[in-house]
Amino acid sequence: MSDREIIRVEDLTVGYGETTVLEGVSFSVYEGEIFAILGSSGCGKSTLFHAIIGLLPIQKGRIVIAGEELGPERDEEALRRIRQEIGVLFQSGALLDWLSVGENIAFPLRESTDLPEEIIQQMVQLKLELVRLEGSADKKPAELSGGMTRRAGLAAGLARDPRILFCDEPTFGLDPNTAMEIDELLIEMRDYLNVTISVVTHVVPTLENISTRCIMLDKEAKGIIASGDLESLKNTTSDSRVQSFFQRRIPNRRLAQ
Amino acid sequence: METHTPIQAARSAEGEVTLFFHGGLDRERSAGLWDDLLYLLQREGPSRVICDLQSVERIDTAGIALLRCLWRRSAEQGIELDFRNLPEIARRFLQQEHGVSAGTEERAKSGPISRLGRWGQNAMAPTYDLIRFLGDVAVAGAKAMRRPGGLRTGEFLQHLQEVGVNAVLLICVLNAMTGLIVVFQGISLVSDFGADIYVADMVVRSVAGQMAPVLTAIIIAGRSGAAFAANIGTMKIRQEIDILSVLNFNIAGFLVLPRVMAIAVATPLLIMLADASGIFGGLVTSNVVLDIPIPSYIAEVQSTLDPKTIFTGLIRGAAFGIIIGLTGCFQGLRTENSADSVGVRATRATVVSIILVILADTIFAVLFNAYGW
Numbered sequence: 001m002s003d004r005e006i007i008r009v010e011d012l013t014v015g016y017g018e019t020t021v022l023e024g025v026s027f028s029v030y031e032g033e034i035f036a037i038l039g040s041s042g043c044g045k046s047t048l049f050h051a052i053i054g055l056l057p058i059q060k061g062r063i064v065i066a067g068e069e070l071g072p073e074r075d076e077e078a079l080r081r082i083r084q085e086i087g088v089l090f091q092s093g094a095l096l097d098w099l100s101v102g103e104n105i106a107f108p109l110r111e112s113t114d115l116p117e118e119i120i121q122q123m124v125q126l127k128l129e130l131v132r133l134e135g136s137a138d139k140k141p142a143e144l145s146g147g148m149t150r151r152a153g154l155a156a157g158l159a160r161d162p163r164i165l166f167c168d169e170p171t172f173g174l175d176p177n178t179a180m181e182i183d184e185l186l187i188e189m190r191d192y193l194n195v196t197i198s199v200v201t202h203v204v205p206t207l208e209n210i211s212t213r214c215i216m217l218d219k220e221a222k223g224i225i226a227s228g229d230l231e232s233l234k235n236t237t238s239d240s241r242v243q244s245f246f247q248r249r250i251p252n253r254r255l256a257q
Numbered sequence: 258m259e260t261h262t263p264i265q266a267a268r269s270a271e272g273e274v275t276l277f278f279h280g281g282l283d284r285e286r287s288a289g290l291w292d293d294l295l296y297l298l299q300r301e302g303p304s305r306v307i308c309d310l311q312s313v314e315r316i317d318t319a320g321i322a323l324l325r326c327l328w329r330r331s332a333e334q335g336i337e338l339d340f341r342n343l344p345e346i347a348r349r350f351l352q353q354e355h356g357v358s359a360g361t362e363e364r365a366k367s368g369p370i371s372r373l374g375r376w377g378q379n380a381m382a383p384t385y386d387l388i389r390f391l392g393d394v395a396v397a398g399a400k401a402m403r404r405p406g407g408l409r410t411g412e413f414l415q416h417l418q419e420v421g422v423n424a425v426l427l428i429c430v431l432n433a434m435t436g437l438i439v440v441f442q443g444i445s446l447v448s449d450f451g452a453d454i455y456v457a458d459m460v461v462r463s464v465a466g467q468m469a470p471v472l473t474a475i476i477i478a479g480r481s482g483a484a485f486a487a488n489i490g491t492m493k494i495r496q497e498i499d500i501l502s503v504l505n506f507n508i509a510g511f512l513v514l515p516r517v518m519a520i521a522v523a524t525p526l527l528i529m530l531a532d533a534s535g536i537f538g539g540l541v542t543s544n545v546v547l548d549i550p551i552p553s554y555i556a557e558v559q560s561t562l563d564p565k566t567i568f569t570g571l572i573r574g575a576a577f578g579i580i581i582g583l584t585g586c587f588q589g590l591r592t593e594n595s596a597d598s599v600g601v602r603a604t605r606a607t608v609v610s611i612i613l614v615i616l617a618d619t620i621f622a623v624l625f626n627a628y629g630w
Contacts, residue, residue, distance in 0.1 A: 097595035114288040115319060122322035126350055130318075142594045161284055161317040192346045193317065 002031040006066055006164060006196050007052070013060035014044075014051040020059070021047045023222045027215050029164075034190055034197045036207050036214035036230075040245060043217040045200045049168050052198070053088055054079045066163055084112065087162035087195075091169040093153035095141040102128070102137030104156045112160065127155040130192070131185055147178035154185060158193065165189065167199045171206045183209040204246060216242055264290065266297055272304035279312045282320030291323055295330075303336060311342040321347050383591075390509070390587050394517065397510035412515035420481045421523030425530060428476060432469050432531040436460050436538025439468075444547065453547045457539065457557035464535030465562065470570050471618055473531040474577040477524055478610035482585035485516055486606035489589025490599040498590070508590070517582035524578030525571040532570060565630045573621050580617060581610045 007029035015021045021044040029035040037045050050056040052063055054070060062071040066085045068078045088094070095104045105124045109115055115123070128134050131151040136144070144152060150170060157165055170186065171179035183206055189195050201207060207214065207230055214233065216226040218241055226233050226242045234246045263286070265277040276297065282290070298306070308324065310316075324340070324347060331338040340351060401408045443459040489512060492498050501511060536558055543549040588606040592598045 098597055113284055113319075115284065116288060116291055118326050119287055119291060119319060119322045122325045123318050126318045126322055126325075129350065140595070158318075161319065192349075 004031045005029070005064075006031045007035075007198065008064040009052070009061070010064075011061035012048075012051065012058065012063065014047055014056055014058055016047075016056075020222060022051075022217070025061070025217075025223050027224065027227065029196060029198055031163075031196050032190065032194065033212040034186065034199060034210045036211035037198065037200045037217065038202055038207060038214055038245070039217035040202065040219065043219040044222070045202070045217055046168060048217065049166060049200045053086065053166055054082065084160070085163045087157035087160065087165045089150070089153050089157040089165065089167040089170055091172060093141065093144075093149035095149065095152055095156060097141055100138050100140055101133065101144070101152045101155075104141070104152065105159045108156075108159045123159070127158055130158070130189070131155045132181075147174055147181065150174065150178075150182055151185065154182070154189070158189060158195070161193060162195060164196045164198065167197065167201075169201055169203070170199060171201065171203050176205070179203065179206060180209065182206075186210050202245075216245065264293055264297065266301065268301070269307075270305075273307070274301050274303040274305070275307040275309055277309045277312060280314055282310070282313050282316040282323065284317055284319040287319040287323045291326065294323075294327055298330070298334070298336070305337040305339070306331060307339045307341060309341045310344065310347070313342075313344065316344050316347055321350050324351060386591065387587060390590065391583070393507070393509035394513050394583065394586075397507060397514045400510065401514060408518075409511065409515050413519050416516050416519035417523055419484075420477065420520045421527060424477065424480060424523075424527060427480075428473055428527050428531050429534040431476065432464065432472060432534040433538030433541075435468055435472060436464050436535040436540075437542045439463050439535075440539050440542040440546065448547075453543075453549055454553060454557050456543050456547065456549070457554050458561045460536055460539035461558055461561040461566070464539065465532040465570070466566050467618075469531035469535045470528045470573050470577070471614065473528050473574075474524065474581065474614045475611055477520065477527065477578070478581045478584075478614065479607050481520060482581040482606045482610045483603040485582065485585030486588040486592075487599055487603040489586055490592030490602045493590065493592045494594055494599065513583075513586040516586055517579060520582040521575050521578040524581070525574030528570050528574040529567070532567070569621070569625050569630050573618065576617055576621070577614050580613045584610045584613060 005028050009025055009027050012025040013020060013023045025048065037048060039045050047056060051058055052065070057074060058070060058072050060072060062069055064070075065082045068082045068085075069075070070078060070082070095101070096107070099107060102121075102124045105127050106120050109120045109123060110117075113120075124137060125134075128137060131154050133148060133151050133155065136148065136152065141149060141152065154167075154170070157167075165186075167186070171182050174182065186197055186199070187210055190197055197210075199206070199211065211230050213229055214227070215224045216233065217223065218225040225239060226237055233242060237243065263279045265279070267275045267277065269275050274297070276294075278290075280286070308327070313320075328338055328351065330336075340347075343351065439460050440456045443456045444453075447453055447455045447459075489498075492512075498508060498512075501508060540551060540554050540558075543554050544551055585606040588602040588609070592602045
């Protein structure tokens with residue numbers, strides 16, 4: 001992990017219409033790390049995720065990604081340049097249903113690069129090998145299992161060799177073995193492709209396996225209630241909200257009579 | 258040593274060329290580099306190529322892909338290719354080059370007979386599905402007739418309202434306009450002979466006799482046939498059909514039969530309404546444009562309108578309704594688990610229904626003519 005900032009979020013406020021979900025959120029992500037955004041359901045993880053990747057307008061504050069700035073005034077040109085540098089793995093895998101797995105990976109390369117088709121096809125093959133889906137290029141997304149869909153989505157998200165990969169719940173809903181495969185793949189992507197990874201998750205084993213640093217969001221607080229490496233969050237915090245997240249212990253539980 | 262930035266080519270021995278790569282071997286530069294490489298290979302015509310990546314500052318999968326493509330091209334042209342100072346990530350994937358063909362090698366070619374057989378199987382699969390579907394519906398229909406209490410009356414009435422009642426205004430307006438069109442089209446024909454009153458005959462024979470039933474069926478196909486397909490298709494995607502099956506509900510009896518029965522009842526009634534609307538449209542137009550007195554028009558309609566026209570219209574209506582209902586439900590049950598499939602199936606339900614309706618109408622026309630109806 002380097003000490004170069006690749007994402008900086010400053011005093012961010014986002015929400016939906018009149019409803020503010022997050023207020024005054026600030027944090028940084030450094031090159032080469034796997035940065036986790038965690039919290040309970042409804043705390044704003046996905047909201048923050050969508051704001052960072054430009055799918056949700058910013059109400060206040062700013063986000064700087066790879067030197068490009070996003071603020072309340074929507075700068076389409078900056079957003080376009082940011083999107084050239086990022087890849088996204090959505091929770092559903094987010095593959096285009098009508099294209100094969102191979103075409104899903106080739107499609108962004110054809111649209112946004114001048115690479116000849118021969119090289120694009122090799123890149124598709126490489127990405128499939130990276131995620132251990134060799135031989136699946138011709139399959140349609142509907143033919144894939146849940147784990148295969150996530151891996152295919154990961155390959156598609158990495159199609160353009162992005163500097164940053166954003167993952168929304170990459171292991172949610174998967175069995176432990178398949179989830180571990182995804183965790184391993186994410187670490188390999190970071191190591192082989194020098195990609196910085198930002199993961200939104202509430203799956204504790206995934207956090208334990210892959211995260212270098214994390215922030216925890218809270219619904220009531222509408223912001224960050226803890227930050228740091230996972231061990232310090234788990235073991236040294238006295239915040240009952242953080243404790244209950246990791247230990248699945250009801251705060252102030254009264255013992256049964 | 259020749260200079261050719263960003264690749265420098267050096268001839269080191271007879272037929273041997275060393276390519277020194279510089280800078281980035283990445284997405285931005287690979288397109289141009291590939292052209293340069295092809296040019297160099299063609300110009301130098303080497304028997305052996307060594308790629309030295311000592312000075313490569315960064316490499317991504319586009320760069321690795323470029324090296325693999327070079328490997329393949331060299332193999333095709335019988336050129337021996339070696340790499341020196343490969344970055345770790347590139348070494349991993351280029352070592353797999355011999356194994357990568359396992360992912361891209363052609364599937365074992367099957368013979369023409371087995372290919373023909375496989376094509377035939379795939380082509381016949383929808384037909385088998387259709388036969389099975391029709392059989393299931395027929396069995397469900399027979400059971401319902403034996404035990405009418407088992408029919409889901411609530412669902413039937415709900416669909417009857419949706420297919421029939423909610424379409425009344427649309428059917429009436431469109432067919433009234435058809436009557437108007439026929440009168441305007443007929444004016445030029447009959448007014449030369451001073452036989453304006455015969456526009457009433459034209460309206461009865463063309464609108465009530467033919468256009469109203471077919472037009473009504475087309476409207477129902479687009480409105481209700483597509484809706485059946487979309488509704489059942491969405492249920493399929495959401496696994497609601499699976500839930501019903503696991504709960505031992507017969508899909509044909511539970512979902513299909515109420516819909517088909519409702520549309521089979523509604524369509525003839527709508528056709529009768531369409532006939533009346535068409536005649537009414539003609540009446541208003543004749544009266545306003547041609548000054549034909551209303552009693553005269555009505556008398557002419559009464560003398561032209563044959564009970565057989567109404568009767569055949571009812572038969573055709575029921576048949577059209579059954580065709581549209583079955584087609585819509587069948588397409589819905591064949592929906593695949595993809596985002597565009599519901600739309601595709603709804604469209605197909607409409608198009609296939611219309612084709613089958615017109616085909617059925619042709620058959621009816623021949624049959625009724627043969628029987629003198």
